[in-house]
Amino acid sequence: MKTLRAPLCGLFLLLSAALAPRASACSICRCGDPTFNALGATIYAPGQFRLALDWERFDKENGVSDPASGEIVGRDAEIENRFTLSVAYSFGERFTLVGRLPFSVRRLTSTDESGAVTTSTSGLSDPDFTALFRVWASPFRPGLGRRAWVSLVAGVKTPWGRNDLSANGERLDEHAQSGTGATDVYGGLSAVVQLDPQSSVFASFQYRRTGTNDYGYRYGRVTTANLAYERKLGRVVDAVLEANWRHAEQDVVDADGNRDPNTGGDIVYLTPRLILDLGGGLLGRVGLQIPIVKSLYGDQTERPNVNIGLTALF
Numbered sequence: 001m002k003t004l005r006a007p008l009c010g011l012f013l014l015l016s017a018a019l020a021p022r023a024s025a026c027s028i029c030r031c032g033d034p035t036f037n038a039l040g041a042t043i044y045a046p047g048q049f050r051l052a053l054d055w056e057r058f059d060k061e062n063g064v065s066d067p068a069s070g071e072i073v074g075r076d077a078e079i080e081n082r083f084t085l086s087v088a089y090s091f092g093e094r095f096t097l098v099g100r101l102p103f104s105v106r107r108l109t110s111t112d113e114s115g116a117v118t119t120s121t122s123g124l125s126d127p128d129f130t131a132l133f134r135v136w137a138s139p140f141r142p143g144l145g146r147r148a149w150v151s152l153v154a155g156v157k158t159p160w161g162r163n164d165l166s167a168n169g170e171r172l173d174e175h176a177q178s179g180t181g182a183t184d185v186y187g188g189l190s191a192v193v194q195l196d197p198q199s200s201v202f203a204s205f206q207y208r209r210t211g212t213n214d215y216g217y218r219y220g221r222v223t224t225a226n227l228a229y230e231r232k233l234g235r236v237v238d239a240v241l242e243a244n245w246r247h248a249e250q251d252v253v254d255a256d257g258n259r260d261p262n263t264g265g266d267i268v269y270l271t272p273r274l275i276l277d278l279g280g281g282l283l284g285r286v287g288l289q290i291p292i293v294k295s296l297y298g299d300q301t302e303r304p305n306v307n308i309g310l311t312a313l314f
Contacts, residue, residue, distance in 0.1 A: 063299030
């Protein structure tokens with residue numbers, strides 16, 4: 001039986017990284033493993049394409065600090081709806097390439113003593129490309145196949161998204177831009193263990209080195225770790241329970257190296273997810289990412305994120 005079992009992300013067991021300190025909104029950072037979320041753990045299928053379409057909703061709010069005094073002088077609330085097309089192809093049993101094309105719709109509401117201003121934007125976000133290379137696998141056994149394997153993961157996020165959106169002749173706030181305007185590189189490890197015909201465990205660890213754009217802005221560098229347990233509940237439904245940990249450094253806001261004190265920190269999400277076998281090689285996915293532990297720098301509020309997607313095998 002060859003179905004795409006989409007385990008997907010998970011928990012921390014790892015360490016934190018650095019911090020540091022200007023004002024502005026904070027980035028909406030992804031948490032979890034988007035490749036395995038959209039395309040599944042059994043991603044090594046020789047000669048097979050996998051196609052996924054996802055809608056994700058991110059919601060957060062943070063304070064805006066005065067650069068001189070450090071006092072909170074306003075608030076920024078950001079909601080992003082992101083639509084992402086993912087395509088994967090496996091070259092043999094050990095190497096898979098994944099490309100992701102995101103489109104972002106954002107609403108940024110900035111509030112200070114003079115009132116609130118809302119900016120709405122949309123445009124192409126930054127495409128990324130990921131390579132997965134299986135470095136170890138357990139022997140093939142009848143019934144379960146290869147029960148476990150470990151993969152190296154490496155990729156690049158391009159600067160091709162819109163980072164020059166403007167209104168009335170002025171460039172909009174960095175967090176209203178669809179793309180970051182910078183190149184990121186990332187790498188890590190992922191592993192899968194098939195416990196029995198009905199259940200499996202997925203884990204991953206990744207570090208992302210973010211780049212600086214032409215305006216001197218650099219989103220905080222990010223470390224993530226994920227752990228997920230998936231169990232088949234019947235012929236149609238799989239249930240997944242994940243934990244996702246993210247540590248992010250503070251954003252660098254200008255060429256002088258000043259940092260936004262209301263960005264970055266540590267967060268852990270608990271993510272329940274359902275996967276529905278719709279037949280004909282088509283899977284439906286729905287998940288809710290709930291923040292349960294937060295140790296964020298400065299004044300920040302992270303709210304639950306939603307993910308709904310479809311995955312097709314052909």
